Amino acid sequence: MKQRLEHLLGKDKVIADPSTLATYDDDFSEIEPVLPALVALPTSLEEVQAIVRVAAETRTPITPRVAGTNVGGLAVPTPRSIVVDFRRMNRILQVFAEDRVAVIEPGVTQQQLKDHLDAQGLPLTFGFSLGPRRSSVLANCCLDGLHNRSLKYGSMGQSVSGFEVVLADGSVARTGAWALSDIPFARSPLPDLSGLFVGWQGTTGLVTKVGFHLAHKHPHTARLFVLAYSTRGTFEAMRRLSRMEFCDDIGGLSWPTGKMMLGVQRPHPVPDDGEPQFFLYIDLTAETPEQLVLKRQMLRDVLAGLRAEGEQYEEPLDIETLVTLNPAMDKFSSFPTDLDFLTDHPGGGLTWVGTYGPLSRFDEAAHAGVEIMVKHGVAPAIVSRSMKEGHYGVLRFLCTFDRKNAQEVALVKRVNLDLLRAMTDRGFIMYKTPSWALRELLPKIDPGFLSLMRKVKDLLDPQGIFNPGKLLLPWPEERR
Amino acid sequence: MDDKVSIDQAEHMNLLGLLLAGFLRKQLTHPRLARKASRMRGAFGVQAGRMAITLTFAPEGIRISKGFAPKTRARILGSMEEMIALVAGSGSTIAAVIAVLEGRIGIRGNPFALLGLLPIMIKKVKPPPALPVAPSPPALPPPHPGASA
Numbered sequence: 148m149k150q151r152l153e154h155l156l157g158k159d160k161v162i163a164d165p166s167t168l169a170t171y172d173d174d175f176s177e178i179e180p181v182l183p184a185l186v187a188l189p190t191s192l193e194e195v196q197a198i199v200r201v202a203a204e205t206r207t208p209i210t211p212r213v214a215g216t217n218v219g220g221l222a223v224p225t226p227r228s229i230v231v232d233f234r235r236m237n238r239i240l241q242v243f244a245e246d247r248v249a250v251i252e253p254g255v256t257q258q259q260l261k262d263h264l265d266a267q268g269l270p271l272t273f274g275f276s277l278g279p280r281r282s283s284v285l286a287n288c289c290l291d292g293l294h295n296r297s298l299k300y301g302s303m304g305q306s307v308s309g310f311e312v313v314l315a316d317g318s319v320a321r322t323g324a325w326a327l328s329d330i331p332f333a334r335s336p337l338p339d340l341s342g343l344f345v346g347w348q349g350t351t352g353l354v355t356k357v358g359f360h361l362a363h364k365h366p367h368t369a370r371l372f373v374l375a376y377s378t379r380g381t382f383e384a385m386r387r388l389s390r391m392e393f394c395d396d397i398g399g400l401s402w403p404t405g406k407m408m409l410g411v412q413r414p415h416p417v418p419d420d421g422e423p424q425f426f427l428y429i430d431l432t433a434e435t436p437e438q439l440v441l442k443r444q445m446l447r448d449v450l451a452g453l454r455a456e457g458e459q460y461e462e463p464l465d466i467e468t469l470v471t472l473n474p475a476m477d478k479f480s481s482f483p484t485d486l487d488f489l490t491d492h493p494g495g496g497l498t499w500v501g502t503y504g505p506l507s508r509f510d511e512a513a514h515a516g517v518e519i520m521v522k523h524g525v526a527p528a529i530v531s532r533s534m535k536e537g538h539y540g541v542l543r544f545l546c547t548f549d550r551k552n553a554q555e556v557a558l559v560k561r562v563n564l565d566l567l568r569a570m571t572d573r574g575f576i577m578y579k580t581p582s583w584a585l586r587e588l589l590p591k592i593d594p595g596f597l598s599l600m601r602k603v604k605d606l607l608d609p610q611g612i613f614n615p616g617k618l619l620l621p622w623p624e625e626r627r
Numbered sequence: 628m629d630d631k632v633s634i635d636q637a638e639h640m641n642l643l644g645l646l647l648a649g650f651l652r653k654q655l656t657h658p659r660l661a662r663k664a665s666r667m668r669g670a671f672g673v674q675a676g677r678m679a680i681t682l683t684f685a686p687e688g689i690r691i692s693k694g695f696a697p698k699t700r701a702r703i704l705g706s707m708e709e710m711i712a713l714v715a716g717s718g719s720t721i722a723a724v725i726a727v728l729e730g731r732i733g734i735r736g737n738p739f740a741l742l743g744l745l746p747i748m749i750k751k752v753k754p755p756p757a758l759p760v761a762p763s764p765p766a767l768p769p770p771h772p773g774a775s776a
Contacts, residue, residue, distance in 0.1 A: 374642075374707065402642065409645040411637050419641035419693065421677025461676075461707045471715040471750055473649030 148205055152187055152229075155197040160235075162186035171212065171230050175490055175497040177548070177556045177563075178220030178581065183210065183230040190235045192311070192319065192355050199353060200317040202229055202612045209612050211349045213253055213283035218497055219581030221290070221348055225615050231353060233283070239263050240356065243330055247271060247361040248308060250331060253285040253354065257483035260284055264361070272296075272364040274303060275482035277530070279490070282483075285357045290579045291346040293532060293541050295396045295430065295482055296362055298389065301535040302503070302578070303359075304345035308333050311356035312344055315608045323358065331358025343607065348580070349614035351607045365432035367439045370479070371463040373450065374423035375399075378517075380458035381425040382509040382531075387449050388429065389506065389537025393442050396430035397533045401517075403526035404545070407488045409475050412547070414526040425529075428479065429463070494549025498559050500566040500584075501543035504575030506533060509542060515569045516544045523562045542575060585619050592619070631655050631664070631688035643678040643710075644691045650714060650750075651682075651689055657751050664689060664747050671744050672702035672735075675710035682744075701736035701744070718750045 152161045162168060163185050172180035184207070189195045202209050208228035215222045224230050237254030242264070251260065258280035264271045274294025276287045287294065291304035300306055309323030309331030322341040325331035334341045343351050375381040381399045388394050405426050406414040418424070429446060433439040443463070450460050469476040478484050489497050504512060513529060520527040528545040544566050548555040560583075567577060567584050571591065577584045589597075600619060607613075632651045634640050640648075655661045667684035672695040674680075681696040682689055695702065705713070709731045713723050723745055726732040734741055 405642060406640075406645055409642075409649065411640065411645065413638055415638045419639070419678060422641050461711075464711065468711065468715045469646075471650070472646045472711065474653055475649050 148201060148207065148229075149185055151201055152185065152198065155201070156187060156189065156194050160188045160190070160194070162188070171215070171224060171232070174215055174217050174220060174222050175495070176218045176220055176581070177496060177498050177550070177559050178223050178583075181224045181226055183224035184227045186230045186232050188232045188235050192313070195231065195236075195313050195353055195355050196317045196319065198229065198231060199313050199315065199612075203315055203317065203610055206610055207612065208615050209353065210614055211253070211353055213286050214256070214279065214281045216278050216282045217286075217290075217579065218499055219579050219584075221579060221581065221614075221617055225617075233285075236355065242267065242269065242271070242361070243332075244269050244271065246330060246332055247363065248330060248332055248358055249273070249361050250356055250358045251284060252356055253283055255284050256281045257284055261483060264364075270364045270366075271361045273359070273361045274300065274306060275484075276303070277482075277484075277486060279485045280483045284359075285354060288357050288359055289344060289346075289354055290348060292579060293534060297532060297534040297541070298394060298396050298536065300360070300362070301538075304342075305535075306360045307341050307345060307357060308360055309358040310341050310344050310354050312352040312354050314352050315610065315612060319355075320352075325358055343603065346578075348618045350604060350618045351613060353613070365434055367433045367436055369431045369439060369443065370466040371429045371431065371443075371446065372466065372469055373427040373429065373463050374461040375425045375427050376423050376459040378424055378513050379510050380453060380460065381427055382506065382513070383458065384427055384449065384453055384460070385509070385531075385533045385540070386506050386537055387453070388446070389533040391445065391449065392536055393431070393445055394429050395432050396428070398428045399529070399531040400426045400428065401513075401527055401529035402426075403528040404530055406526075407528060407547070408478060408486075409473055410488070412488075412492050414528075416521045416524055416526045423461070427460075489545065489547060492547055494547070494552065494555070496548035496550040496555070496559070497545065498548065498563060499543050499545045500563050500570060500577060501541060501579065502570045502575035502577050503534070503539055503541055504570065504573065506537050506540045508573050508575070509540060512542055512570060512573045512575055515573065516542070516566055519565045519569055520544060520546075520562060523558060523565070525558070525562055541578070542570070580618070582616055589619060631661070633688060633690050635690060635692040640691065640693055641678045641680065643673070643675050643707075644680040644693060647673070647680065647682075647714070648691055651691075651747070654747055654751055655689075660747055660751060663743070667743055667747075669700040669740070670696045670698060671740070672696070672699040672704075673710070673748075674702065674704040676707040678707075699736060700740040701734060701738065703741065703744075703748075704733040704735065705731060714748055715750050720745055720749060723749060 172182050208225040210224045210228045210230045212222045213233050233253035236252040238252045241250040274296035287303045288307045291302045309325035323334040403414040431442045517527040530543045533540045546559045548559045670683045681692045
């Protein structure tokens with residue numbers, strides 16, 4: 148297979164030496180590393196097609212990968228697989244400025260696209276994940292992650308307006324309006340086949356291009372932090388502000404997350420008496436300074452109403468003030484950003500249970516999660532965010548750990564499992580779902596839904612070559 | 628460079644202490660404030676809302692501990708909002724004195740001792756002179772495949 152791929156792609160696009168392969172065997176998380184058989188580095192659609200045809204002929208699994216920054220093992224190779232490293236397919240192909248649509252390849256990073264839009268002088272932006280600057284925009288689309296515009300637009304998959312995909316037989320399909328129009332302006336009005344590649348975690352095809360919606364970049368902005376002294380006060384503010392639809396982003400960081408940002412690697416699990424429980428962060432944007440003043444006043448009014456109900460908050464602080472207080476807060480000044488306090492620490496491990504769920508249940512779910520983490524002696528680091536004007540939101544529980552310490556690895560596995568069960572019981576669903584969580588969820592998922600998924604999967608990937616084992620489906624060797 | 632600001636049991640430190648630690652480190656990059664701090668001695672209490680810390684000045688630097696030490700030369704007390712306004716506000720000592728006179732910031736102990744502390748605790752507005760720019764390192768080669776994992 149190595150020779151065939153070298154012949155098709157060129158020797159410089161195939162990696163087979165064990166030391167280089169080892170750099171592809173893991174991600175940040177506690178998931179066991181797995182060595183791939185080969186790594187292919189395509190630079191064109193035709194080369195991706197060639198890889199898929201070879202994989203199909205030889206029944207070799209394919210694991211797509213860009214930055215490898217997933218924290219659920221989704222980019223950890225399937226045993227004996229070909230890793231398709233898309234970093235060399237990193238062209239920003241088109242920006243339809245008037246329609247606010249971009250077409251990009253998988254290797255385009257968050258920082259690259261931002262720099263491109265800025266360099267073009269276009270008043271356009273897009274939803275940044277909290278992943279590193281080098282992480283892939285397309286991967287976040289396919290994995291239906293969240294971003295800093297999720298309050299308005301929902302998860303990233305909902306910004307997708309069309310895909311170019313290499314299917315299991317090596318053929319190519321375009322979805323959404325792109326099937327008929329030269330501009331992938333929307334997923335409508337044809338049958339919405341883009342959904343076959345969102346949330347499927349690379350198990351239905353190899354996406355080689357995405358068309359997705361950009362957002363207008365307003366000239367006046369404010370990033371504000373509000374210290375909130377209770378869980379209810381945090382999420383009630385989030386709910387009310389979401390309903391009023393004047394904020395661009397509303398999130399909540401629990402006190403350990405704030406302390407980690409301020410340089411404490413392992414905060415004690417119990418807060419100091421009198422400490423705020425959450426940093427609420429709120430982004431406001433406007434076309435004029437007067438509009439921004441009005442939005443700030445609306446925020447203060449909401450907080451005043453909640454104070455009258457007994458909740459306690461500090462006055463909103465501009466990020467600039469916080470950066471004056473402690474330069475470490477600069478990490479939150481602009482996006483994309485590298486939250487290195489989560490990834491660049493002794494031990495280097497980062498894992499989470501990240502869920503989407505109804506905002507109405509955030510208080511109870513957060514309390515349950517905090518209780519679990521404290522019980523295990525872990526500081527309850529939570530990152531939450533309202534999405535789609537508050538119809539739902541993200542509630543994430545983070546653990547940093549030493550990847551070389553077996554006891555810590557075992558501990559975070561127990562913490563994650565308990566968190567997953569507690570969140571699932573409350574109707575929350577883990578996103579970018581890792582295999583360990585899927586095994587847990589399998590008996591609980593609607594059987595009709597699962598059956599439909601299997602039919603779709605069998606149709607799109609009859610030989611089970613696309614990222615096997617990564618989404619509720621058996622590994623190919625188990626099927627044979 | 629030696630860290631002139633240390634935190635006792637950082638994993639237990641409250642948010643106030645952590646915020647002030649970063650602030651003081653930045654303040655001490657100003658030579659005049661660094662000299663002032665190096666000449667100060669003794670413990671000072673700071674309370675914002677319900678969070679309290681003690682700043683202990685010694686020749687080796689400033690140590691931040693959680694809560695009030697039994698013996699402090701003076702204490703500053705106020706809401707989180709007032710404390711943030713004091714520290715990160717206009718940078719004016721007069722504004723701080725007015726806040727005290729209006730009762731928005733409370734003081735206990737020796738007020739004269741606080742006069743030495745105030746300049747260190749109030750944002751230095753004027754940035755220190757720029758340091759000579761170090762030559763840029765040579766451009767790095769492209770990342771090793773997978774090195775960004």
